[in-house]
Amino acid sequence: MVPNEAERDALFKKFGRAFFKQDLDALYDVVTQDFTYSILVDGTSREFRTRDEVAGFFLERNASQKDVRFDNVVFHHAPDATFMTYRVTGIDVASDTAFERVGVERYTFDRGRIAEKDVYSRPV
Numbered sequence: 001m002v003p004n005e006a007e008r009d010a011l012f013k014k015f016g017r018a019f020f021k022q023d024l025d026a027l028y029d030v031v032t033q034d035f036t037y038s039i040l041v042d043g044t045s046r047e048f049r050t051r052d053e054v055a056g057f058f059l060e061r062n063a064s065q066k067d068v069r070f071d072n073v074v075f076h077h078a079p080d081a082t083f084m085t086y087r088v089t090g091i092d093v094a095s096d097t098a099f100e101r102v103g104v105e106r107y108t109f110d111r112g113r114i115a116e117k118d119v120y121s122r123p124v
Contacts, residue, residue: 001109001110001111001112002079002080002109003109003112005041005077006032007112008075008077008082008109010054011030011074011113012075012082012084014026014029014030014109015030015031015114016028016081017020017050018030022055022058022062024051024054024055025053028051029115030113031114031115032110032111032113032114032115033115034049034115035049035054035113035115035117036048036049036115036117036118037054037057037116037119038116038118038119039067039118039119040120040121043084043092062108063093064081064092064093064094065090065091065093065099066091066093067079067089067090067091068088068089068090069088069089069090069092070086070087070088071086071087071088071089072085072086072087073085073086074086078105079120080107080108080109081106081107081108082106082107082109083107084103084104084105084106085102085104086103086104086105087100087101087102088094088100088101088102088103088121089101099123100123100124101121101122101123101124102121102122102124103119103120103121103122104120105117105119105120106118106120
């Protein structure tokens with residue numbers, strides 16, 4: 001079942017709060033048990049399919065980025081997916097330099113929950 005726009009908005013509110021707090025219990029209340037998170041990291045496509053893999057990536061990202069802030073976030077609902085456009089800024093820990101990226105994320109749904117988060121971004 002693909003949620004309607006109001007249901008998606010409610011899911012994304014809970015998802016966003018859980019994701020940025022890195023609260024895996026709250027996150028897995030709104031995603032499917034086989035949730036897949038894919039992202040390009042340093043030119044390498046990465047895919048996380050289990051709760052432990054997502055938790056590991058949170059730890060990895062925390063060690064490489066700080067002061068991360070999202071703005072200009074807009075959700076675009078299509079019949080079978082939702083796309084989120086955004087701008088993100090932060091500090092690269094290794095080089096202590098600022099970064100800025102723009103991106104789009106594609107979300108799909110299954111059984112009324114978020115099934116996939118697929119991230120595409122590039123430097124500004």
